[in-house]
Amino acid sequence: MRKINPRDFKLARRGTSREINRQIALTLIRTHQPVSRADLSRLMETNRANVTLLVNELLEEGLVREEEQNESNGRGRKPTSLFLNSRESLAVAIDVRKTKAFLMLTDSTGRQVGDVISFPMKPDPSEFVRSLAWQVRKALGGTLDSTSCGGIGVVVPGMLDLRNGTVIHSPTLRWRNVELLDLMKQEFGDIEIHLENSGKACALSQIWSVRGDGTALNDIVFVSVSDGVGVGIVVNGELVRGRHNTAGEFGHVPLSIDGPPCACGANGCWEAYISNIATISRYFGSSVADRRPVPVERSECTIESLIAKARANDGKALAALQSTARYLGLGLASIINVIDPSRIYIGGEITEAWDLLESTVKDAIKERTLSSELGEASIRIVPAIEFPRLKGAAALITAPAFAAPKVA
Amino acid sequence: MRKINPRDFKLARRGTSREINRQIALTLIRTHQPVSRADLSRLMETNRANVTLLVNELLEEGLVREEEQNESNGRGRKPTSLFLNSRESLAVAIDVRKTKAFLMLTDSTGRQVGDVISFPMKPDPSEFVRSLAWQVRKALGGTLDSTSCGGIGVVVPGMLDLRNGTVIHSPTLRWRNVELLDLMKQEFGDIEIHLENSGKACALSQIWSVRGDGTALNDIVFVSVSDGVGVGIVVNGELVRGRHNTAGEFGHVPLSIDGPPCACGANGCWEAYISNIATISRYFGSSVADRRPVPVERSECTIESLIAKARANDGKALAALQSTARYLGLGLASIINVIDPSRIYIGGEITEAWDLLESTVKDAIKERTLSSELGEASIRIVPAIEFPRLKGAAALITAPAFAAPKVA
DNA sequence: TCATATTGTTAAAAGACTTAACAAAATAGA
DNA sequence: TCTATTTTGTTAAGTCTTTTAACAATATGA
Numbered sequence: 028m029r030k031i032n033p034r035d036f037k038l039a040r041r042g043t044s045r046e047i048n049r050q051i052a053l054t055l056i057r058t059h060q061p062v063s064r065a066d067l068s069r070l071m072e073t074n075r076a077n078v079t080l081l082v083n084e085l086l087e088e089g090l091v092r093e094e095e096q097n098e099s100n101g102r103g104r105k106p107t108s109l110f111l112n113s114r115e116s117l118a119v120a121i122d123v124r125k126t127k128a129f130l131m132l133t134d135s136t137g138r139q140v141g142d143v144i145s146f147p148m149k150p151d152p153s154e155f156v157r158s159l160a161w162q163v164r165k166a167l168g169g170t171l172d173s174t175s176c177g178g179i180g181v182v183v184p185g186m187l188d189l190r191n192g193t194v195i196h197s198p199t200l201r202w203r204n205v206e207l208l209d210l211m212k213q214e215f216g217d218i219e220i221h222l223e224n225s226g227k228a229c230a231l232s233q234i235w236s237v238r239g240d241g242t243a244l245n246d247i248v249f250v251s252v253s254d255g256v257g258v259g260i261v262v263n264g265e266l267v268r269g270r271h272n273t274a275g276e277f278g279h280v281p282l283s284i285d286g287p288p289c290a291c292g293a294n295g296c297w298e299a300y301i302s303n304i305a306t307i308s309r310y311f312g313s314s315v316a317d318r319r320p321v322p323v324e325r326s327e328c329t330i331e332s333l334i335a336k337a338r339a340n341d342g343k344a345l346a347a348l349q350s351t352a353r354y355l356g357l358g359l360a361s362i363i364n365v366i367d368p369s370r371i372y373i374g375g376e377i378t379e380a381w382d383l384l385e386s387t388v389k390d391a392i393k394e395r396t397l398s399s400e401l402g403e404a405s406i407r408i409v410p411a412i413e414f415p416r417l418k419g420a421a422a423l424i425t426a427p428a429f430a431a432p433k434v435a
Numbered sequence: 436m437r438k439i440n441p442r443d444f445k446l447a448r449r450g451t452s453r454e455i456n457r458q459i460a461l462t463l464i465r466t467h468q469p470v471s472r473a474d475l476s477r478l479m480e481t482n483r484a485n486v487t488l489l490v491n492e493l494l495e496e497g498l499v500r501e502e503e504q505n506e507s508n509g510r511g512r513k514p515t516s517l518f519l520n521s522r523e524s525l526a527v528a529i530d531v532r533k534t535k536a537f538l539m540l541t542d543s544t545g546r547q548v549g550d551v552i553s554f555p556m557k558p559d560p561s562e563f564v565r566s567l568a569w570q571v572r573k574a575l576g577g578t579l580d581s582t583s584c585g586g587i588g589v590v591v592p593g594m595l596d597l598r599n600g601t602v603i604h605s606p607t608l609r610w611r612n613v614e615l616l617d618l619m620k621q622e623f624g625d626i627e628i629h630l631e632n633s634g635k636a637c638a639l640s641q642i643w644s645v646r647g648d649g650t651a652l653n654d655i656v657f658v659s660v661s662d663g664v665g666v667g668i669v670v671n672g673e674l675v676r677g678r679h680n681t682a683g684e685f686g687h688v689p690l691s692i693d694g695p696p697c698a699c700g701a702n703g704c705w706e707a708y709i710s711n712i713a714t715i716s717r718y719f720g721s722s723v724a725d726r727r728p729v730p731v732e733r734s735e736c737t738i739e740s741l742i743a744k745a746r747a748n749d750g751k752a753l754a755a756l757q758s759t760a761r762y763l764g765l766g767l768a769s770i771i772n773v774i775d776p777s778r779i780y781i782g783g784e785i786t787e788a789w790d791l792l793e794s795t796v797k798d799a800i801k802e803r804t805l806s807s808e809l810g811e812a813s814i815r816i817v818p819a820i821e822f823p824r825l826k827g828a829a830a831l832i833t834a835p836a837f838a839a840p841k842v843a
Numbered sequence: 844t845c846a847t848a849t850t851g852t853t854a855a856a857a858g859a860c861t862t863a864a865c866a867a868a869a870t871a872g873a
Numbered sequence: 874t875c876t877a878t879t880t881t882g883t884t885a886a887g888t889c890t891t892t893t894a895a896c897a898a899t900a901t902g903a
Binding site for chain 1: 436437438439440441442443444446447448449451452453455456458459462463466467479480481594603604642643653654668670671672673674675676677678679680681682683684685687688689690691692693694699701703765769772773774775776777802803805806808809834835837838839840841842843
């Protein structure tokens with residue numbers, strides 16, 4: 028039961044039905060390809076005549092491609108298979124991180140093209156955008172126009188104002204009130220640019236990926252554990268943005284209001300317990316609060332090396348990771364109690380040690396979830412090689428073509 | 436950008452456009468009444484011809500009523516005013532609480548009819564349903580059929596399974612796995628019955644109320660502070676239910692995982708800090724954990740009497756309330772960080788002391804919200820006389836007529 | 844009184860789903 | 874091999890809706 032917003036509704040026009048059904052057909056071709064018109068008519072519970080008309084429109088627009096099928100299945104006329112058609116324009120995905128930025132190209136259906144490229148991050152926004160432009164041009168083979176490039180999706184760790192296209196605050200990049208969209212427009216002209224927060228982008232990557240089982244999940248949460256903790260919430264197939272586009276900050280919900288200090292200024296945030304920095308600090312026996320000069324060996328310790336130590340039977344390293352696992356689970360329990368999603372995805376370097384941590388995490392979840400059913404929530408690890416941030420950045424450009432039209 | 440769920444979509448049929456526009460027209464009549472067809476055509480940005488057809492349908496179905504307007508505004512022909520038409524059938528709203536149950540009638544537009552009736556609660560579910568049937572019959576004047584009664588909305592504090600219509604667990608009522616819907620069907624035959632959790636119902640009451648300023652808010656959170664803490668989240672005009680209909684349980688997100696024990700079995704839940712019981716315990720200097728026999732004077736202490744004492748300059752009472760205010764604010768900060776709603780509504784007995792608590796609450800919010808803008812979130816108190824739970828119960832029956840059709 | 848403006852209705856046009864009929868193609872079985 | 878059957882995809886007519894345009898009914902101001 029959804030309420031119609033009397034100040035922001037959309038009337039059904041003469042072409043609205045077609046628009047709706049076209050997107051449904053496109054979605055089903057995407058998830059079921061190869062698929063025939065007859066199959067579609069059964070999936071959509073409508074007649075073949077309607078499907079013919081819808082598909083013809085998609086063919087004309089080049090969104091869909093036909094192919095003769097060789098093998099027949101049954102008695103009658105051989106069906107013709109329909110596939111998503113990847114058009115010539117490529118989407119550019121950018122992931123901006125502390126010391127490096129990453130670039131990936133995808134075709135218009137969201138499939139990766141070529142390898143992921145990384146290049147050093149410049150602290151100065153203008154300088155960064157210039158080097159970015161150079162990298163994008165290179166990746167696209169020198170050309171840079173709106174026919175070869177369908178758009179650029181940029182993922183930034185931090186708080187964004189999507190209205191003005193500014194980075195309000197990114198602790199990781201040490202950026203404040205950077206007018207990133209304007210800077211990029213100067214370099215990229217009329218090419219479409221979308222910004223997104225990294226936690227939200229990760230959530231998008233899962234929603235819009237076409238993979239057997241996950242396809243039907245429209246209520247998920249993505250938790251990304253790294254230097255900070257980013258979270259993206261999807262309810263009813265749509266990202267929860269909130270009034271200021273800051274929804275999802277589970278990382279700053281406290282585990283204990285008197286806990287260790289967090290980068291945000293408050294105490295005891297979940298992030299202060301489970302970020303990579305927190306885990307490493309725990310290994311060295313100090314709290315994050317400890318502001319003394321970092322010892323040499325500590326500054327070189329990464330979460331990856333810590334995991335390696337744990338696997339080499341370093342008891343202290345394993346204990347630090349187990350602690351993080353427990354706190355991770357306690358926080359996940361809050362997510363389950365508040366959102367009750369169909370699945371939680373977890374990304375970040377620490378997932379490399381999931382085999383060591385899983386049982387601890389799950390026990391902690393059970394400890395604080397309200398019912399046993401909730402305690403058995405579905406959890407999936409997203410390894411770093413899947414590049415969820417980059418896939419989310421690409422989805423910013425490629426997904427709108429498949430999205431539901433706004434209606435009522 | 437909403438993803439279409441390939442396993443649960445709804446195709447646009449021949450009549451879907453009409454269905455959509457009909458609901459939009461109805462919504463606008465509801466929020467703007469009295470309103471003319473010409474006004475509607477301007478609000479909807481369509482032509483008067485279309486509005487005539489839509490309104491005629493609404494008139495035929497008896498959802499809308501015409502009235503000649505006496506005063507003309509301007510030059511031409513006098514417009515005819517359109518109003519929502521309340522039909523003969525009444526909605527019955529039931530609020531089940533620990534010691535009492537409450538009953539309210541509303542007309543089909545959701546407006547209260549008559550007074551709120553209260554009757555003693557029976558611990559045994561079957562017995563309760565029998566006494567409920569008697570009360571409903573009495574309130575409706577003896578008759579009880581589907582023409583006089585549009586449906587019954589029942590609000591229960593606890594976890595519900597809406598698929599089977601069962602109360603999974605209600606600590607307040609001490610009910611477990613009560614098949615409430617089946618019991619009620621036996622008493623009420625073919626009359627429509629809807630169950631809802633009390634926190635969620637409160638949120639519905641605000642979404643579906645027609646009041647000047649709040650009408651356009653489609654992203655809100657309702658926090659109900661009582662014996663427990665109930666929370667309802669509305670995103671995009673729709674209640675966030677989650678996979679098991681348990682979403683919204685902010686009451687069991689911890690302020691401190693090592694905090695006082697909570698009725699749910701975990702430690703340090705928000706509820707354990709701000710529920711009325713917690714506040715009263717704090718007044719007596721003991722934690723909720725204290726399981727010793729309750730002293731006489733304490734068992735008779737209610738939150739209302741505590742507020743009265745605070746107003747009479749009882750320092751200990753005021754301190755207990757201020758403590759609760761601070762914890763309330765700290766928890767609200769989490770809600771703001773996670774959901775970033777347009778407004779938070781707060782209900783419960785403690786709101787009677789809002790003038791004493793407001794500044795403490797707001798300071799606490801600022802302490803833990805991520806940006807200053809978020810710290811100034813819009814907060815509204817909902818006093819008990821507005822009966823949010825009962826209004827939410829009524830909305831379960833009356834609101835679907837105004838809801839957006841499910842599409843795509 | 845007349846010109847003008849506004850409201851609400853009606854008829855025809857155009858767009859989209861639906862139904863029904865049909866041609867094309869492939870298989871099973873006589 | 875031929876025929877009946879089945880399945881696929883298309884086409885034309887039918888129906889429902891929005892849209893456009895024209896028109897009648899009021900009401901006001903000059």
